[in-house]
Amino acid sequence: MPPRFHLEYFDPPAALQRYVLTLFSFVWDEPVISDRHPGALAQFSLFPYGSGWVEFAGKRDSLTGEAHMLAGFSSAAPFAMKGPWHAIGASLSSLGWAALTQKPANRFVDRFIPPQELIGGEVLSFAADTNEHYRSGKLSGKQAAFAVADWLAPRFGEVPELHERLIGQVTDWLGGSFNPDLEDLFSALPYSRRQAERLVERYFGFPPAALARKYRAIRAASLLAEHNLTSEEQARIEEAFYDQPHMIREIRRYCGYTPSRLGGDEEPLFQAMLRMKNFNRIG
Numbered sequence: 001m002p003p004r005f006h007l008e009y010f011d012p013p014a015a016l017q018r019y020v021l022t023l024f025s026f027v028w029d030e031p032v033i034s035d036r037h038p039g040a041l042a043q044f045s046l047f048p049y050g051s052g053w054v055e056f057a058g059k060r061d062s063l064t065g066e067a068h069m070l071a072g073f074s075s076a077a078p079f080a081m082k083g084p085w086h087a088i089g090a091s092l093s094s095l096g097w098a099a100l101t102q103k104p105a106n107r108f109v110d111r112f113i114p115p116q117e118l119i120g121g122e123v124l125s126f127a128a129d130t131n132e133h134y135r136s137g138k139l140s141g142k143q144a145a146f147a148v149a150d151w152l153a154p155r156f157g158e159v160p161e162l163h164e165r166l167i168g169q170v171t172d173w174l175g176g177s178f179n180p181d182l183e184d185l186f187s188a189l190p191y192s193r194r195q196a197e198r199l200v201e202r203y204f205g206f207p208p209a210a211l212a213r214k215y216r217a218i219r220a221a222s223l224l225a226e227h228n229l230t231s232e233e234q235a236r237i238e239e240a241f242y243d244q245p246h247m248i249r250e251i252r253r254y255c256g257y258t259p260s261r262l263g264g265d266e267e268p269l270f271q272a273m274l275r276m277k278n279f280n281r282i283g
Contacts, residue, residue, distance in 0.1 A: 004028060004030060005026065005027060005028035005029075006026070006027045006028075007024065007025070007026045007027075008024065008025045008026075008141065008142065009022045009023070009024050010022065010023040010024070010025075010142055010146070012090065012147055012149055013146075013149055013153070015153070016149055016152070016153055017095030017154075018095055018096070018268050018273025019092060019093055019095060019099055019100070019152075019156050020090045020091070020093070020149060020152070020267070021041065021090075021092065021093050021096075022090070022091050023089070023090050023091075023143065023145040023146065023149055024087075024088070024089060024091065024140060024145060025086075025087075025088050025140075025145050025230075026085075026086065026087040026088070026141075027084070027085075027086050027141065028050075028081075028083060028084065028085045028086075028260075029083060029084040029085075030083045030084070031082070031083045031084075032081075032082065032083060032148055033050075033052070033080065033081040033082075033085055034078070034079065034080040034081075035078075035079065035256070036076040036077060036078050036079070036256030036257065037054065037073070037075055037076060037077050037078075037079050037256070038073065038076045038218070038254065038255045039070055039072055039073025039076070039110075040072065040073075040214075040218050040254070041072065041091045041092065042069075042070060042071050042091070042092040042093075042094070042096065042097040042105065043068075043069065043070050043089055043090065043091050043092060044067070044068075044069050044089050044090050044100070044115065044148065044152065045064060045067065045068050045069075045087045045088065045089030045090075046067050046087065046089055046090065046127050046130060046131055046134075046144065046148065047063075047065065047066060047067065047068065047085070047087055047131070048066075048086050048088065048130075048131035048132075048135050048144075049083075049084045049085060049086040049135070050063075050081045050082065050083060050084060050085030050086060050087070051063055051064045051065075051081065051082055052079060052080045052081035052082055053079065053080055054077050054078070054079040055077055055078045055079065056073070056077055056110040056111070057110070058171075061111065061112060061149055061250055062232045062271055063079070063081070063112055064113060066110045066124070066127035066128050066131050067115050067118040067123060067127035068112075068113070068114070068115065069108075069112070069113045069114075069115045069118055069119075069125075070108075070112050070113065071097060071099075071105040071106075071108040071109055071111070071113075071205055072079075072105065072109055072113065072205045072206075073109065073110055074109055074110055074206070074214075075211075075253050075254055076252075076253065076254060076255055076256030076257075077110070077256075086134070086141075088114045088130075088134065088141055088144045088145050088148065089145065089148055090145070090148050090149060090152060090178070094139070094167050094170075094171070094203050094204050095159060095164060095167050095203075096156065097203075098159050098163075098167070098203055099156040099157050099158070100118075100119060100152065100156055100157070101118045101119060102157055103118060104201075104202040104203075105191050105202065105203060105204060106201045106202060106206070107143065108205075109205045109206070115127075119155060126151050128216045130144055130147050130148070130151075131209060147187060151241060162190075163199065163203065166189060166191075166196075166199055166200075166203070167203050167204075169185070169188055169189060170185065170200055170203070170208075170211075173185045173188070174211065174212065174215050178216050178219065178220070178237070178239075178240035179212070179216065179240050180212050182208055182209060182212070185200075185208055186208075189251050194207070202247060213250070214254050215252040216240055216241075216250070217247075217251050217253065217254040217255060218254055218255060220237050220240065220241075220247060220250075220251060221251045221254075221255040221257075221259060224237065224259040225259060226249075238267065
């Protein structure tokens with residue numbers, strides 16, 4: 001069965017790779033679209049086509065307008081769009097969110113935010129012009145994605161050096177194990193436990209224990225989607241959870257689906273959105 005959508009990723013310019021994990025162009029041309037959004041990474045995105053709603057904790061938020069930002073979700077969120085739906089933009093690292101918005105990520109979890117609330121009203125004219133050029137055919141999806149990168153580039157500000165170092169340490173800690181030890185993190189950081197927890201939540205959106213739980217599920221889902229995964233590699237992934245039902249519940253919570261390898265339906269959108277390349281530099 002052919003994919004219902006088209007999703008392309010582009011490496012950001014070298015000068016932005018600390019801030020931007022990937023650029024993307026997404027096209028889904030069905031008239032009615034509904035699914036679950038993992039909200040795994042912070043994003044800045046343009047919507048040249050499409051409007052709808054997304055639901056958080058039983059409350060529906062409208063998705064309208066030319067541009068949106070998100071800091072991340074605490075669990076996969078149901079959404080519905082009136083198609084066609086096209087989205088173009090940038091997935092941001094934790095450092096990228098902080099440098100661009102100068103605001104704590106944890107204050108904006110589980111929301112789509114109008115970007116003018118975070119980075120100023122000039123984003124509205126940029127979004128309107130870029131979307132119009134895309135709709136008229138003057139820009140391809142790739143060209144529009146790089147236009148986003150060019151526009152964002154001068155708007156990344158400074159993050160305190162010690163805090164930038166903390167972001168890097170937390171990123172390394174998350175990537176070191178499926179079940180990273182909290183004490184390893186706290187002992188490596190030059191802060192009290194309470195200060196460390198507060199700073200991790202500020203820059204990553206969640207306190208350390210919740211952050212590790214979320215990324216364990218995301219990494220497991222991404223790896224389980226690999227077609228060449230061996231049974232031994234799958235067993236090592238499962239060892240990070242109490243048992244396979246626990247792993248399935250965690251992946252469904254954070255990613256919104258059960259991997260087909262574990263008996264779920266094929267979910268090509270989320271296999272694409274959660275490709276491992278997007279999480280190699282999550283900080």
